[in-house]
Amino acid sequence: MLNMNGISKVYQTEMVQTHALRDFDLQVNEGEFIAVTGPSGSGKTTFLNIAGVLEPFTQGQYLLDGVDIGKLNDNQRADIRNQKIGYIFQGFNLIPDLNLYENVEVPLRYRGIKAAERKRRIESSLEQVGLASRAKHLPQQLSGGQQQRVAIARALAGKPRFLLADEPTGNLDSLMARQVMELLEQINRDGATIVMVTHDPELARRAPRNIQVVDGQIADFSLYQGNPAAVVGA
Amino acid sequence: MFFHYVDLSWRSLKRTPMVSLLMVIAIAVGIGITMTSLSVYHMMSADPIPSKSTQLHHVQLQTMDDGRDWWSDDNMPYQVTYPDAINLLNADLPYRRTAMIAAGFAVHVDDSDMKPFLERARVANADLFSMFNLEFIYGSAWTRNDEDSQASVVVISQSLNDTLFQGENSVGKTINLDGMTVRIVGVIKDWPTYVKYYDLNNGAFRDPEHIFLPFSLIAPNEIITWGNSNGWKAENVRGFQDKLKSEQFWVQFWVDLPTDEDELAYGQFLMSYMAEQQKLGRFARKELDFALRDVKQMMVYREVVNEDNKILVMLSFMFLAVCLANILGLLLAKFLRRAPEVGVRRALGASKTQVFIQHLVEVGLLGVIGGILGIFIAQAGLWGMRKSNDAYTVIADMDLTMLLSAPAIAVSVCILAGLYPAWLVCRTTPATYLKSQ
Incomplete structure (x- = not known):
């Protein structure tokens, strides 16, 4: 599904050169649920942005579902984001002027899906996150946890094969965080590949596979590897 | 989307x-x-007048003696003399043409309830109506015979017809213009223009006239112009008949030349006409000159904008x-x-x-x-x-x-x-x- 070989990312200013990722190698198979942990500034979000085709990398090769991302132009990258990837952000990133229905509709419109099909998908994904009855509400009328569920519905509506979550529970209390995590686990069981960046070791332990990023490299690939059921049950 | x-x-x-x-x-x-x-x-x-603007041509003749200056850009008088207008009208050529002057009259009808009022008029030839696409709602233009016989006929506009006759067909009725009684032969729709391109001598943006009289009535009725009269030499003009014979410029002249060939032919005619006049003692100058400008050229020439x-x-x-x-x-x-x-x-x-x-x-x-x-x-x-x-x-x-x-x-x-x-x-x-x- 995801294959990164020797990926490096350098941020260059006039005075400073920052190596956010260096020789980053990672393979993610179809249907995996991976938690990415690491200290602040270690390169987790940079990795997630590159994995999500949100920003270019400096060196290396990145294959997503067999497509060489480094060779795509901007429009092709937009298409990949739209059709293959779903995003869940720490800050939810809902558009404040749009109600829940319209927020979920955004990626579907860019994909050119017809209105009837859009409606079906939106209602289905809002149903899945338990917010179908609040479709006409604006994001600011919801709690943080509900907003994050809308963001998940938005990601799900496009039926992505690859879901990226950047600190999806970072702005939520523990109860909300657990609900969101359970939702992600359900989505994974339904077949989506999930890569989740988190600071929370407890959440990380619930993922079947963990990687730790330190100084732009994978430091310990097998720290939390083991029986997923055992980890979840722990 | x-x-x-x-x-x-x-x-x-x-x-x-x-x-x-x-x-x-x-x-x-x-x-x-x-x-x-x-x-x-x-x-x-x-x-x-988009449909005609390239074929309607305004005529200017350089009739002044050598050494005389005019204030136009090309030193050419804007109007022509009455004798030249009559000669150009009488020329045996297949082109529609009209001489014209601005005039004005006190209008009154045989109705004690209606007070007389002043109204501007255009004195021209019958070709004016077809040349300038003026549309008749009642009657028609006067005939060549009316012109030759100096018949007292008139064409009025729809607005004036509404004022005088409440919009009824007034053909055959008479109106009085100053002391002259004239018979209505036609009623046209109001001249649909906001630029008086056919007479740019007294302001380009005045309303078109509502009364139209035959040019042949000028001499017998001594119709004076309400437009410009310009002289360029000392002449003994003591009365109206002297003015008609004088070298004063007070008449506009338009000719309908549908093709470039027609324009060329008419230009050659004007040159030969001036050469002929020279033999009669007029146009005392080495080089004869004329100008034929279509409507748009005329508007540029007279700096309408x-x-x-x-x-x-x-x-x-x-x-x-x-x-x-x-x-x-x-x-x-x-x-x-x-x-x-x-x-x-x-x-x-x-x-x-x-x-x-x-x-x-x-x-x-x-x-x-x-x-x-x-x-x-x-x-x-x-x-x-x-x-x-x-x-x-x-x-x-x-x-x-x-x-x-x-x-x-x-x-x-x-x-x-x-x-x-x-x-x-x-x-x-x-x-x-x-x-x-």
């Missing part, structure tokens, strides 16, 4: 009402002022450019403030082109609103011009072309102003704002 963009644009405008209002006002004021001056310019410079009008239009466009610069600044601030949302949209699959178009639709919507408001401001400006100066009564108006142009220009300038901000915001790297939202 376009209507979705329009919907998003409308929401965006409502989200920042003050900034939106400022931009709309800037556009509306810029468009209002520009359209005011442009409408006047458009009305002044528009072709008043003068330099002041052009400068005014330029200044108004410069003002619009200032408005444009303000809008550009406001758009930059507004769009860049929205970069985080654009980042989200880009992350969710919007291409740069889609983001670019979405923002251009928004500035286009601003342009439409500003343009419509600008039309009202322009209408107010034109109303002010009409009230301030009689010369603008007819031309300070917006026709359909200008009404449609206003939003079109507004949208165009807004899109022009929005290009850079839209381009800047569409280049937003998706990842930049996602974490910071």
Whole structure:
């Protein structure tokens, strides 16, 4: 599904050169649920942005579902984001002027899906996150946890094969965080590949596979590897 | 997707009402002022008779002796003498033609309830009506026989017919013009022009006349001109018959020359006519000269649209450019403030082109609103011009072309102003704002 070989990312200013990722190698198979942990500034979000085709990398090769991302132009990258990837952000990133229905509709419109099909998908994904009855509400009328569920519905509506979550529970209390995590686990069981960046070791332990990023490299690939059921049950 | 963009644009405008209002006002004021001056310019410079403007030709003859100067650009008198007009009318040529002068009369009818009133008139030949596409609603033009027999006949306009006869068919009835009783032979629709291109000697933007008399009535009825009479040499003009024989210029002459060949042939005729007149002691000059100008050339020659009008239009466009610069600044601030949302949209699959178009639709919507408001401001400006100066009564108006142009220009300038901000915001790297939202 995801294959990164020797990926490096350098941020260059006039005075400073920052190596956010260096020789980053990672393979993610179809249907995996991976938690990415690491200290602040270690390169987790940079990795997630590159994995999500949100920003270019400096060196290396990145294959997503067999497509060489480094060779795509901007429009092709937009298409990949739209059709293959779903995003869940720490800050939810809902558009404040749009109600829940319209927020979920955004990626579907860019994909050119017809209105009837859009409606079906939106209602289905809002149903899945338990917010179908609040479709006409604006994001600011919801709690943080509900907003994050809308963001998940938005990601799900496009039926992505690859879901990226950047600190999806970072702005939520523990109860909300657990609900969101359970939702992600359900989505994974339904077949989506999930890569989740988190600071929370407890959440990380619930993922079947963990990687730790330190100084732009994978430091310990097998720290939390083991029986997923055992980890979840722990 | 376009209507979705329009919907998003409308929401965006409502989200920042003050900034939106400022931009709309800037556009509306810029468009209002520009359209005011442009409408006047458009009305002044528009072709008043598109179907005929290249074939109707105004005749000028250089009849002055050598050493005499005229104040025209080409030293050519604007009008012709009465003898020349009569000779050109009598020439055996297949072209429709008319001599004409401006005149005026006290009009009265045999109705004690109606007071006499002054009305301007045009004294011309019967070809005038067909040459200048004047349309009859009752009767017809007078005949050549009427001209030859100096019959007291008249054609009046629909407006005058409404005033005098309440719109009834008045053909055969008589009216009195000063002391002359004339029989109505035809009623035409009001001359549909706002530029008196056929007689630019006394103001280009006055109402066309409502009374038309045969040119052959000038001599027997001693009809005096209400237009310009210009002399260039000392002559003993003691009465009307002396004026008819004099070298004074007071008659306009138009000829209908459908093709370039006709124009060439008529030019050759004029040269031979002048050479003939020279033998009779007139045109005492080494080089004979004439001018044949079609309607549009005549309007340029007589500077119907003068330099002041052009400068005014330029200044108004410069003002619009200032408005444009303000809008550009406001758009930059507004769009860049929205970069985080654009980042989200880009992350969710919007291409740069889609983001670019979405923002251009928004500035286009601003342009439409500003343009419509600008039309009202322009209408107010034109109303002010009409009230301030009689010369603008007819031309300070917006026709359909200008009404449609206003939003079109507004949208165009807004899109022009929005290009850079839209381009800047569409280049937003998706990842930049996602974490910071």
